[in-house]
Amino acid sequence: AQKVTQAQTEISVVEKEDVTLDCVYETRDTTYYLFWYKQPPSGELVFLIRRNSFDEQNEISGRYSWNFQKSTSSFNFTITASQVVDSAVYFCALNAMNRDDKIIFGKGTRLHILP
């Protein structure tokens, strides 16, 4: 069975603070993809990143960074120097490579960036 757990339901931080969103996943597959999506109030899911299970190298994109650790089945997302525009619901997701296109989503973390 595949499962994604985002233990943090809601987080509030003051603007310019750093914030980390946690994601723990479960899968018996040895090859898989992990994703992060952002869902602003408009409702549309915005793709942020995709990592495959063979690539544990951490990634940085501007103020965003991702820490992938297979040993702990975690794929955490950090926003540095947060901005009000970062306020949204963030979803971590999992897909088994070469099996199907079904993406398994976590329940999401609602992030509030306070001015």
Add this chain to the structure above:
Amino acid sequence: DAGVTQSPTHLIKTRGQQVTLRCSPKSGHDTVSWYQQALGQGPQFIFQYYEEEERQRGNFPDRFSGHQFPNYSSELNVNALLLGDSALYLCASSFGLAGGNNEQFFGPGTRLTVL
């Protein structure tokens, strides 16, 4: 280049009625997936269409059915609506069926309210 479009934006129905939601994929994409996102939850996979056939299906009853047209657009039909069907319905498009290799682009969704 138009992204994924969905119609209508909002819809209100009563229990027992039937509803049809529509999705046009991103230009160049041939695969459409449908997700249901209940309030406060992550999206859940309903089914996927490729080459006008349902290729995969999540844990949804037969009341949920779909169709894909030769131009790759798709419809989601829900019969005998229940209060629990109230949700945001998201459509995602991709090119091909190669699992997570193919990025899925999401539309803005249709918010269905069942009274």
